[in-house]
Amino acid sequence: MKCDFLIIGGGIAGASAAARLSELGHVVLLEMEEALGYHASGRSAAMFEENYGSPAVVALNKASAEYHHSANGGYLTPRGLMLISGPDQEAQFRDDLKELGLAEISSAEAQALVPILNPKTVTLAGLHQAAQDLDTDRMVQDFAKVARSNGGQVITRAKVTAIHHDAKGWQVEAGGETYAAKQLVNAAGAWVDEIAALAGVAPIGIQPKRRSMARLPAPGGHDVTKWPMLMGVGESWYAKPDAGKLLVSPADADLVAPHDAYADDMVLAEGLARYEEMVTTPVTRVESNWAGLRSFSPDGALVLGPDPDQPDFIWCAAQGGYGFQTAPAASRLLADILGGHSSELDADSRAALSPERLR
Incomplete structure (x- = not known):
């Protein structure tokens, strides 16, 4: 199976990336478990607090606020x-x-x-x-729905066992199938460094x-x-x-x-x-x-964007407990980078989130 973007990981990071990147090309998302959001994303405290996190995280929180309030009828309910x-x-x-x-x-x-x-x-x-509850399950499912509506595929029970890279791109073996992709998006949560090792890419020290x-x-x-x-x-x-x-x-x-x-x-x-x-x-x-x-990540901020040594290997990692509240803006940033578009985030925040800072 061939695609433009092959995403490994079906938590909120992978699901939101799939939705945004499906606007740019054909997306396939692989999740090793039987359902999306099985691990960290299914066990979240489910809160949106704009001021919670490092400066770069707060910038993502604030850029995500409008989406949380209004997209698909909104995902927030009052909590405090x-x-x-x-x-x-x-x-x-x-x-x-x-x-x-x-x-x-x-x-x-x-x-x-x-x-x-x-x-x-x-x-x-x-x-x-102003701190509010987030409807996390609906958010994961809605992002996956967007990806599917744009022609993307979401495949569960597909554990990645081998990754190979050559001049034509990436070949990934998962769940007994082989997938070919121009760009590989690593959104595997706690397993991102293991995926990087399979791909021959230097780890980020997750x-x-x-x-x-x-x-x-x-x-x-x-x-x-x-x-x-x-x-x-x-x-x-x-x-x-x-x-x-x-x-x-x-x-x-x-x-x-x-x-x-x-x-x-x-x-x-x-x-x-x-x-x-x-x-x-x-x-x-x-x-x-x-x-x-x-x-x-070692410095506590998310890692979003192409690997500096392997630019068609894309990090969408290190959400660190901020995954849901940052997902709308984090996935938009990823799509803006890969699509060559300008970002609403300031230069300092983008630098603080870039994989280049860890090399």
């Missing part, structure tokens, strides 16, 4: 983000408050919004009402880091629907309402090898303990738990 702290963490609280662009509120105002907060331990709070999550019953029988997402200072834990339950994460970032991730019981218990310190309702039952891998 609340930072909470005790008096012994005030210096870190002030730093986080400034970095995230939150407005300080009183502990009484915080308790009015989230009645389980412990007034003895929560003495400082900040709030950003760092897959585990992020664990527990689902709890609604604390004390409260209606959590309108509660904001809660975050401990230094992102030491967070909690987010979800379908009438509460998701709590230790915000772990343990470096691991690429694999189908699962939660570490001890790490999860430590995170739940940090959460319990700030609330009045103890954790009595965990309904389920899971983990995903957030993949980072």
